Amino acid sequence: MTGLLDISDVEVEYRSRGRGRVLAVAGVSLDVASGQIVGLVGESGCGKSSLARAAVGLTPPSAGVVRFAGQPVTPLGWRRRPDTEIGLQMVFQNPYASLNPRRTIGAQLLDGVPAALNAAARRDRVRELLDRVGMPATAAERYPHQFSGGQRQRLAIARALAPQPRMIIADEPVTALDASSQAQVVNLLVGLVRDLDMGMLFISHDLALVHEIADVTAVMYLGRIVESAPTRELWRNPRHPYTRALIDAVPRIGPTPRLPATLAGEVPDPANAPTGCRFRPRCPHAFAPCGDQPPTLDLGGRSAACWLNDPTMATATVPAN
Amino acid sequence: MAPLLDVDSLAVTLPGPRGPLPILHDVSLSVDEGELVGIAGESGCGKSITAQTLLGLLPAGARTSGTARFAGTDLLGLDNRGWQRIRGAGIAMVFQDPTAALHPMLTIGRQLTEHMRVQLRMDRRSATRRAVELLDQVRIPDPERALRAYPHQFSGGMRQRAAIAIALAARPRLLIADEPTTALDVTVQAGILTLLDRLRAETGLAVAFITHDLGVLSALTTRGYVFYAGRVVETGPTGSLLTAPTHPYTAALLGARPHGTQAVGTLRPIPGSPPAPGEAPPGCPFQPRCRYAEPTCGAAPPPLAPVGADRSVACVVRPHLEVAAR
Numbered sequence: 001m002t003g004l005l006d007i008s009d010v011e012v013e014y015r016s017r018g019r020g021r022v023l024a025v026a027g028v029s030l031d032v033a034s035g036q037i038v039g040l041v042g043e044s045g046c047g048k049s050s051l052a053r054a055a056v057g058l059t060p061p062s063a064g065v066v067r068f069a070g071q072p073v074t075p076l077g078w079r080r081r082p083d084t085e086i087g088l089q090m091v092f093q094n095p096y097a098s099l100n101p102r103r104t105i106g107a108q109l110l111d112g113v114p115a116a117l118n119a120a121a122r123r124d125r126v127r128e129l130l131d132r133v134g135m136p137a138t139a140a141e142r143y144p145h146q147f148s149g150g151q152r153q154r155l156a157i158a159r160a161l162a163p164q165p166r167m168i169i170a171d172e173p174v175t176a177l178d179a180s181s182q183a184q185v186v187n188l189l190v191g192l193v194r195d196l197d198m199g200m201l202f203i204s205h206d207l208a209l210v211h212e213i214a215d216v217t218a219v220m221y222l223g224r225i226v227e228s229a230p231t232r233e234l235w236r237n238p239r240h241p242y243t244r245a246l247i248d249a250v251p252r253i254g255p256t257p258r259l260p261a262t263l264a265g266e267v268p269d270p271a272n273a274p275t276g277c278r279f280r281p282r283c284p285h286a287f288a289p290c291g292d293q294p295p296t297l298d299l300g301g302r303s304a305a306c307w308l309n310d311p312t313m314a315t316a317t318v319p320a321n
Numbered sequence: 322m323a324p325l326l327d328v329d330s331l332a333v334t335l336p337g338p339r340g341p342l343p344i345l346h347d348v349s350l351s352v353d354e355g356e357l358v359g360i361a362g363e364s365g366c367g368k369s370i371t372a373q374t375l376l377g378l379l380p381a382g383a384r385t386s387g388t389a390r391f392a393g394t395d396l397l398g399l400d401n402r403g404w405q406r407i408r409g410a411g412i413a414m415v416f417q418d419p420t421a422a423l424h425p426m427l428t429i430g431r432q433l434t435e436h437m438r439v440q441l442r443m444d445r446r447s448a449t450r451r452a453v454e455l456l457d458q459v460r461i462p463d464p465e466r467a468l469r470a471y472p473h474q475f476s477g478g479m480r481q482r483a484a485i486a487i488a489l490a491a492r493p494r495l496l497i498a499d500e501p502t503t504a505l506d507v508t509v510q511a512g513i514l515t516l517l518d519r520l521r522a523e524t525g526l527a528v529a530f531i532t533h534d535l536g537v538l539s540a541l542t543t544r545g546y547v548f549y550a551g552r553v554v555e556t557g558p559t560g561s562l563l564t565a566p567t568h569p570y571t572a573a574l575l576g577a578r579p580h581g582t583q584a585v586g587t588l589r590p591i592p593g594s595p596p597a598p599g600e601a602p603p604g605c606p607f608q609p610r611c612r613y614a615e616p617t618c619g620a621a622p623p624p625l626a627p628v629g630a631d632r633s634v635a636c637v638v639r640p641h642l643e644v645a646a647r
Contacts, residue, residue, distance in 0.1 A: 180573075254560065259540055
C-alpha cells in the first residue's frame with residue numbers, strides 16, 4: 001500500500017566549509033495514509049526537522065523521492081506550487097515566527113483560501129476556519145501580538161487549514177507551549193485529522209505525547225529510522241535498544257521518586273557518524289555483527305533496524321523492562 | 322532544626338503601566354539542608370519570580386513583604402554587598418537556557434574560575450585544579466580539554482552540565498534550578514536529574530527545582546509545591562501530592578499531561594488560561610477554570626490549610642478527585 005504521503009529512500013545533505021558533507025537524513029522511507037497520524041520521534045539533531053522540510057518541499061532531497069497523492073513533490077522555488085501540493089501544509093514549532101506580525105489574522109487566513117471563491121464566501125471561510133480552531137470571529141481583525149502562544153498556534157493551524165489540505169506535517173507544534181495549552185492544541189490537531197480525514201506527520205521529541213496520539217510511531221536516530229511500529233506495540237515491546245532507552249528516559253509519576261534510566265554518551269556528530277550501526281557506541285547490547293549497518297527487518301506489521309532481531313545473528317533479544 | 326531556606330508570607334509586586342501589579346501573594350515555602358524540593362506550575366504562575374526574589378534579582382521598582390530567611394540571614398533586608406556574599410557561595414542558580422547563561426566568547430575554564438578567584442580568593446593554579454574537579458563531578462569527559470573549550474563547542478546537555486559546574490564553583494548550599502531540563506532531550510534530561518541527585522547525596526546540596534513537568538517533579542523531588550497565579554495552591558510529599566492530589570488544579574494539570582503508561586488519547590485540557598497578573602478574580606484564582614467551583618469560591622482567596630500528614634491545600638470545596646494511574 002502506498003500512502004497519501006510516500007517518502008522513499010530520502011536523503012538530505014548539507015555542505016559546509018567547516019564540516020564538509022553532512023548527511024542529516026541518511027535514507028528514510030515512511031508512509032502516511034489518509035486519516036492516519038504518524039509520530040516521528042528522536043533526539044535533537046537526529047534529522048527529524050530536515051526530513052519534515054524535505055517532505056513538504058522546503059529542502060530538496062539529495063536522493064530519493066517524496067510523493068504526495070502519487071505525484072512527486074517539487075522543491076519550493078519562485079514558481080507557483082502545483083495545485084495538488086497545496087494540499088500538503090505544514091505547522092511549525094514557533095507560532096511567534098510563523099505569523100506575520102504586521103498583518104491581521106483575517107488577511108493572513110485569506111491568503112490561503114482558494115481565490116476562485118467570491119469575496120463574501122471567502123470571508124465566510126475565514127469565520128469557519130476560526131471557529132474550527134476554537135477562536136472567535138473577532139480574531140480576524142486582530143494582530144498576532146494580541147494572542148497568547150497557545151492561541152497563536154491555533155491561528156497558525158487555521159492558516160494551514162485554509163487551503164483545505166489533505167495532509168499536515170506538524171514539526172514540534174506544541175513544544176513551545178504550556179501544559180494546558182499543549183493539551184488544547186494537540187486535541188485540536190487530532191480532532192481535525194479525525195473529522196476531515198486528513199493525514200498527519202507529527203514530529204516531536206516528546207515520546208509520551210506521541211504515544212498519546214499517534215497510530216504509528218517511527219523512531220529516528222542520526223538520520224535513519226531505527227524502528228517503526230503501531231504505537232502501542234512499540235511502547236509495549238520495543239525491538240530496538242534505542243527505542244527502549246528513549247522510553248525508559250521518560251520520567252514517570254509514582255509514589256516514590258525514581259530517576260529515569262540514563263543512556264550513556266551523546267548523539268554523535270552526523271558529519272562523523274559511526275560506521276556500521278550508528279547507535280553502536282551507545283548501545284548496551286552491541287555485539288560483533290553491529291560493525292555492519294543492520295538492514296531494516298520486517299517483523300510483521302512493524303520493522304526495526306537491529307541485528308538483535310535477526311535470528312541468524314542474535315543470541316540474545318532486547319531484554320524486557 | 323530550622324530549615325536552610327524559610328520563606329514566610331512572601332508577597333511581591335512589580336511596577337506596571339497602571340500601578341503596581343501583584344505577582345506573588347502569601348507564598349510560604351521551605352527547603353532543608355540536602356533536600357530536593359520541587360516547584361511546579363504553568364508559565365506566569367510566579368515560579369521564576371520566586372527564584373529571582375531569593376537571589377536579589379528582582380527588577381527595579383519591585384516591592385516585597387513577608388520574610389525570606391536563608392541560613393539565618395534575612396534575605397529581603399540585604400544590601401548589594403550582602404547579596405554578593407549570598408549569591409554563588411550561599412544560593413546559586415541554573416537557568417533554563419544554558420546557551421544564554423554562558424558567555425559565548427569566554428572559555429568554560431575562564432567562566433568557571435572567575436567565581437572562585439573573586440569569591441573564594443583562590444589563586445589561578447588552585448582555581449584551575451578545582452575547575453577540573455568540578456567538570457569531572459558533572460561528568461564532562463576530558464575536563465582539562467573542556468576548560469579551553471568555548472560554549473558553542475559543547476552540545477546542549479554538556480552546556481547545561483557546564484552551567485551547573487559554574488553554579489557549584491563557590492560551594493553554594495542551595496541550588497535553584499529554573500526549568501534546567503526543559504530545553505533538553507529526555508535522554509539528556511535523565512542525565513541531569515541523576516547528576517543533581519548525586520550532588521545532593523555526595524555533598525549535601527539542597528536543590529529547589531522549578532519545572533512545569535510533573536513527571537520530572539515526581540522522578541527527582543521528595544517534596545513539592547504547586548503554584549497557580551502567584552500563590553501556592555497545594556504542597557506535600559511529591560509522591561502523595563501527585564498520586565492523590567487534593568486541589569482541582571493539581572488534578573487538572575495531571576489530566577492534561579500525556580502519561581506515558583497505559584491509556585491513549587486521553588489528554589484532558591484545562592479550559593481557559595491562567596489570569597494575567599492583576600486580573601485574578603477576587604476569590605480563588607482557579608475558580609473560573611475549575612469544574613468543581615461553588616459560589617463560596619468567589620468570596621476570598623482560600624488560605625493554605627493542612628490536610629492530613631505534611632500536606633496543605635488552598636481549596637474550600639475539596640472535591641473528591643478521580644485521578645487515573647499515571
